[in-house]
Amino acid sequence: MIGFTGVALVRADNERDDPAAFARCLADPAARLLVLTGLEPPVAEDGALQLAAMDPARRDALLLGYLEGAPLFVAGEGDGSAPAMRSPALMAALAEMPAADVALYGIARSLVDWHSRHGFCARCGHASVVARGGWARSCPGCGALHFPRTDPVVIMAVEHDDRVLLGRQPSWPAGRYSALAGFVEVGESIEEAVAREVLEEAGVAVAGVRYVASQPWPFPSQLMIACIATAADDALRIDATELEDAFWATRDEVRAALAGDTTRFIAPPGHAIARSLLMAWVVG
Amino acid sequence: MIGFTGVALVRADNERDDPAAFARCLADPAARLLVLTGLEPPVAEDGALQLAAMDPARRDALLLGYLEGAPLFVAGEGDGSAPAMRSPALMAALAEMPAADVALYGIARSLVDWHSRHGFCARCGHASVVARGGWARSCPGCGALHFPRTDPVVIMAVEHDDRVLLGRQPSWPAGRYSALAGFVEVGESIEEAVAREVLEEAGVAVAGVRYVASQPWPFPSQLMIACIATAADDALRIDATELEDAFWATRDEVRAALAGDTTRFIAPPGHAIARSLLMAWVVG
Known part of the structure; x- marks a missing residue:
């Protein structure tokens, strides 16, 4: 399962312009409400996302859609703009949460966050x-x-001679390495963005870009597009403003890191598509 | 070749925060300027994009990057917000333009347009x-x-029993049919967006989404992500607010339309990835 996917939310786009449908949802006794506080999720004792009954008098809630046939609203409280990046505590909570709840939280967080920054x-x-x-x-x-906004980002396993290029950003936890990534800019395809980013960040020319999988990433609202690409050669010229370090990892090194061995490097965490991408690369 | 791709523009992201680099580019005697008037491209007699020498005194130009080693600027003149959609005259001009110039125009147009609507x-x-x-x-x-902004859009050839689902929007030229498409929303993967859009627009459940290709589309700044998906059955329930009509086309019908035969339907135009997608579907 890819992180932040897999919730059976019916978005009901065709009802969004219908005030009567919204009023019906608001008055529905089965309607539920997800309250994010400072963008953080409410977590029940069992680790699941905690939904409350909807208060029909509430006027600040956004209608996410229908979950299990019942309207689901979301509202943000507290300072929504505070945690720009995810906290270790949040990622730990998400690691214990059912996958569908993680996906639902992602949708809710991105939407509430977007409103808070686009008044x-x-x-x-x-x-x-x-x-x-x-x-x-x-x-x-x-x-x-x-x-x-949904901002497409390419993330790529660049391979050469049975090794894969991994890099680390200065802000990451010590020892963590991952696939290179970057925003798709206006006027370029996914394949062009992959080639540009790898050339900019590592000085490596790539070809043969293959799509692997995609994932929404709600920090704040990326669409992560995971690819595998082949490097023409393995000489690196690292852009120090983007990467602190980069190296070519062997299949065994990646396999070991994914299994929890931190000797060579610490693998990307569970919900990140970088992890799924490296798992796909390891099995070829 | 996929439309709006293939220009060897070096974007030089690492210089964008460097005022000295910008000043150097401005003063470079080899620097060139692309002027869009009401977002329309300047076209030379031979059909190519017309670039002028850069005027170093000009203060409204955006630095696209380097083309053939020389700085390339773009500036918008006239009412940039006027032609929200592409005109038939523009599409005809692009059909005669070298592919790399079309791609360059796409980048320039998206960037100028974004500035004009985000003051x-x-x-x-x-x-x-x-x-x-x-x-x-x-x-x-x-x-x-x-x-x-770069807004990801999924466009999908939905297949069932060796036929493909085509639809038309009321605003399209008479006879034109194409693959279904829709914006990727916050909190969903490409695969989830494909399934949601096909269910919303045509009432069809799909599985087995496969990525085919991608393309930037500068009206105003989409990232088109083309996929093939398999429908569970062929009963249609069309959303009349999205589609005027839809039908399952046979491989022979699609092949004929792509070859210019307009008997059954008019195929998508050359620069649209819908055309590349249908060509990929026809050959299996």
Whole structure:
């Protein structure tokens, strides 16, 4: 299972422009509410995501969709802009949470976070308001409609001579190495973004980019696109502003790290697609 | 060749925060300028994109990067917000243009268009200013840094029993049919977005999503992600707000349409990845 996927949420896009449908959901006695505090999830004693009964008088909730047939709302409380990155405590909580709950939390977090950081119209500067049941913001000033951002990011296992290129960023925990990654920019394909990022960060030319899998990553709202690519040669020219270090890992070294052996390096954590990508690379 | 890809632009991300590098590019006698008027491209007599010499006194140009070793700037003139969608005249001009020029135009258009529609900080409403040589906007009010949007879109050839599902939107030219498509939302993978969109638009459950190819689409700045998926059955329940019509096309029908036969339907145009996707599906 890929992290942050696998929740059977029915998003009901066709109802988002229908105020009567929203009112029906609000009044539904089966409706539930997920409250994020400072973007952190409410966790029950058994480790699952804790949902409350919806309060129909509440006016700040966004309608995520339907879960198990019942409307599900989300609301953010506290300072939503505080934890820009995920805390170790959060990642530990997610590691114990059922996969579907992790995915649901990801959707909720990205949506609440986007609203908290997009209170104004980028076109005219006017304060914007929630629209489409929570899935957009509209501007009373100029009429513009703004949709939540989803930023595509490529992450790639670059291979050469049966080894894979791993790098580490200075901000990571000591010993952690992972696949290189970077944002897809306007005007480039996934394949072009992979080639550009590997050349920029490691000075390596690649070809033969193959798609492996994808994952949403809610810190704040990336679409991670995992690929395998082949390097023309193994000489590295590391961009020190992006990477602190990089090396070519053997299949045995990657296999050992994925099994928990930290001798050579510490593998990416469970919910990261980098881990799934390295697992895919190890088995060829 | 996939449309809007294949230009050897060196984006030089590592120089974007360096004002001295920008000044060097501005003063470089080899520097060139691409001027978009109302977002439309300047076309030379031979059909190629027309680049002018850079005017070092010009202060409104964005630095795209390096092309053939020389700095390349872009500037927008006229009402950049006017042509929200591509005009038939524009698509005809692009059909005659060298592939690398089409790709370069796509990058330039997406970037200029994004600046023209994002003059204010979404976080605090203050007027924002160009940053990072043209690849971001910064807010003098709150310090936020905003990056150009790239919105991932899935487009899928849904197959069942050797036929493929095609649909048409009311706004399309008469007779045109194409693969279904839709924006990837926050909190979902590519595979989940494919399944959701096909279920929403056509009432069909799919499995076995396979990635085929990707393409940037500069109207305004999508990342098109083309996939093939398999439908569980062929009963359609069309969402009339999304699709005007849909049908299952045989391999022979798709082959004929791609060859220019408009009897059954008109195939997607050359630069659209829908065309590459249907070509990939036809050959299996």
